[in-house]
Structures are given as structure tokens and as C-alpha cells.
Amino acid sequence: MMALGETGGAAMSQLRPSIDRYATGRVNANPEAHGITGSAEYDDEVRSRAVYSVEAGLSFFHTHAEGLGLILFFTSTLVASVVAGRRVRAALYVVLTAGSLFPLGYLVYGASVLELGREAGIELAERWVLMPLGSAALAGLTALAVCLAARARAASRPSPP
Amino acid sequence: MTEKSAWRLPPVWVLLVAVVLIVCAEVGGASMSRFKIELTRWARGTMLTHPAVHGLVGVRDVDERILDEALVKFDAGLRLFHMHAEGMGLVIIATTTVAATLVRTAPARPLIISLLTVGGSCYPLGYLLWAGLIPYVGLERGKAIAEWLVWIPFGGATIVALWWLAGVVALGLVRR
Numbered sequence: 001m002m003a004l005g006e007t008g009g010a011a012m013s014q015l016r017p018s019i020d021r022y023a024t025g026r027v028n029a030n031p032e033a034h035g036i037t038g039s040a041e042y043d044d045e046v047r048s049r050a051v052y053s054v055e056a057g058l059s060f061f062h063t064h065a066e067g068l069g070l071i072l073f074f075t076s077t078l079v080a081s082v083v084a085g086r087r088v089r090a091a092l093y094v095v096l097t098a099g100s101l102f103p104l105g106y107l108v109y110g111a112s113v114l115e116l117g118r119e120a121g122i123e124l125a126e127r128w129v130l131m132p133l134g135s136a137a138l139a140g141l142t143a144l145a146v147c148l149a150a151r152a153r154a155a156s157r158p159s160p161p
Numbered sequence: 162m163t164e165k166s167a168w169r170l171p172p173v174w175v176l177l178v179a180v181v182l183i184v185c186a187e188v189g190g191a192s193m194s195r196f197k198i199e200l201t202r203w204a205r206g207t208m209l210t211h212p213a214v215h216g217l218v219g220v221r222d223v224d225e226r227i228l229d230e231a232l233v234k235f236d237a238g239l240r241l242f243h244m245h246a247e248g249m250g251l252v253i254i255a256t257t258t259v260a261a262t263l264v265r266t267a268p269a270r271p272l273i274i275s276l277l278t279v280g281g282s283c284y285p286l287g288y289l290l291w292a293g294l295i296p297y298v299g300l301e302r303g304k305a306i307a308e309w310l311v312w313i314p315f316g317g318a319t320i321v322a323l324w325w326l327a328g329v330v331a332l333g334l335v336r337r
Contacts, residue, residue: 002252002255002256002323003320003323003324003326003327006316006319006320006323007320007324009316010316010317010320013312066248066252067248069252069255070248070251070252070255073255073258073259074255077168080166
């Protein structure tokens with residue numbers, strides 16, 4: 001995920017004109033989805049909003065991929081160190097790893113904005129990718145916090161004489 | 162925890178570089194906030210002494226717009242240094258720990274660790290260089306210099322090392 005994040009950041013910087021050209025081309029190829037009317041001034045505004053959304057998607061992908069890669073690294077290390085039950089540990093790995101795929105939602109966001117239009121594209125990415133994977137990350141982190149709290153509580157109990 | 166399942170530490174110099182980078186990021190962020198006015202005044206003053214570089218024409222309305230844009234980018238360069246230095250410090254610690262633990266072959270391990278450390282620690286300095294160059298050589302030329310001197314070589318080193326590491330880890334999983 002971190003390698004993807006780094007590569008995405010570099011691509012964003014080096015290929016910006018090509019990405020903008022491609023995005024503008026896709027908007028023109030999907031005029032109905034974007035509500036292109038034929039009025040030059042309005043259409044330019046629609047195109048620039050769509051291109052801006054794609055750039056925002058790529059930028060969020062870059063920052064979130066770097067961040068969630070690190071979060072997965074540190075939280076899974078905590079799980080390995082602190083959580084005793086094998087099944088609980090395995091479940092936490094699965095949920096946290098699914099959560100670390102959350103940044104891919106921003107790639108879907110960028111692509112679906114171009115193909116389906118801004119509102120429908122954002123809704124699709126949010127409903128089917130960002131929300132489920134983000135919820136997985138939240139669930140994994142909350143469960144890990146509960147495990148840590150349980151362990152801290154157990155450690156603070158006085159040992160029997 | 163068994164020896165096999167424990168993380169192995171990367172060399173101490175790697176950790177030192179990562180920690181120093183995070184310290185620089187913190188100091189940079191604090192300085193940006195504490196000396197914002199002084200930094201802006203310095204950048205503006207330097208730009209006014211290089212009017213040709215920035216396309217200043219001596220008409221207040223036109224010049225103010227150009228100066229404002231350059232100052233926004235100057236500020237962005239400092240902020241991006243702060244953010245990237247914080248992030249890359251952590252990335253160096255995490256990825257070199259993975260490399261130290263999972264890359265078994267002797268020539269590959271130190272090479273990946275060195276690429277990750279040198280690439281990751283020098284890359285954010287490009288934003289500092291860019292910000293520092295803007296008042297002297299302008300936005301685009303400053304960006305081109307930072308790109309060719311810092312971002313492309315050091316960012317490239319980090320990307321190559323990360324994909325190499327990802328490949329080695331994936332290969333290890335397949336062979337298991």
C-alpha cells in the first residue's frame with residue numbers, strides 16, 4: 001500500500017497534464033453523465049469540477065495510502081504483541097488489512113466520477129468502497145482498543161496471595 | 162515472542178536518521194508558525210529584489226497578484242516539507258524494520274535499507290529547497306531544480322526500494 005501511495009504521488013506530480021487531458025477526454029466522452037449542455041461557459045465549469053475531483057481523489061489516495069500502510073504496520077504489530085487468542089488475532093488481522101485497503105476507494109472515486117458523473121461517482125465510491133473499508137478499519141481499531149483495555153485491566157488486578 | 166516471529170531492528174544509524182528527520186519536521190512546523198511574518202517578509206523582500214525573475218512590471222495591481230501567488234507557493238513548500246518529513250520519518254522506521262526482518266539475502270537487505278533511508282530522508286528536503294528557491298529563481302524554475310536535484314532521484318530511490326521490498330515479501334509468502 002505504501003509503494004502504491006508513493007507511486008501514486010509521483011504519478012500525480014509527473015503526469016498531471018496527461019491525467020488532466022485524460023479526465024477532460026472522459027468527461028467529453030460521457031456528456032450525459034456530466035450534464036454537458038453545449039453552453040461553453042457552463043460546460044467548462046463542469047469539466048473543471050470533474051477534473052478537480054479526479055485530482056482530489058488521487059491526492060487523497062496518495063496521503064491515505066501512506067498513512068494507512070503505516071497504521072496497518074503498527075496496529076498489526078500491536079495485535080501480534082498484545083492479543084492472546086489465536087482466533088481473535090486472526091480476525092483482527094483480516095479486519096485491519098481490509099481497512100488498510102480503504103485508500104483504493106479514492107482511486108475508484110476518481111475513476112467513477114469520470115464515468116458516472118460527479119455526484120453519482122462520489123456516491124458509488126462512498127457507498128461501495130470507502131464506507132465498508134473505512135468501517136472495517138474503525139471496527140479493527142475499536143476491537144484492538146478493547147483488547148488493550150482488557151489487558152490493562154487484567155494487569156492492574158492485584159495478583160492473588 | 163520467539164526470535165523468528167519478532168521484528169528485527171534496522172541499523173541504529175537508520176533509526177537516528179528517521180528520528181532526526183521527524184525532529185526537523187517538528188522544528189520546521191513550529192518555525193513556520195512562530196516566524197510566519199518574518200518568513201513572509203523575507204520572501205517578499207527577496208522577490209522584490211529579483212523583479213525580472215518574477216515578471217514584476219512595477220504596476221501595483223499586477224505585481225501584488227504575482228507576489229501573492231508566489232507567497233502561497235512558498236508557504237505550501239514549507240508546509241509540504243513539514244508533512245513529508247513527519248511522514249517519511251515514520252515510513253523509514255516501518256519499512257526498514259520490515260526489510261531488516263524479512264529480507265534474508267545479504268546484498269539485498271543493506272541495499273534496500275540504504276535506499277529507503279537515503280531516499281526517504283532526502284526527499285522532503287526538496288520541498289525546503291523549492292520554498293527557498295522561489296524568491297530567487299521563481300516558481301517554475303525553482304520547482305524544476307528541486308525536481309531534478311531532489312524529488313526525482315530520492316523519490317525514485319524510495320519507490321524502487323518499496324517495490325523491491327514488496328516483491329521480496331510477496332515472494333516469501335508464495336514460497337511459504
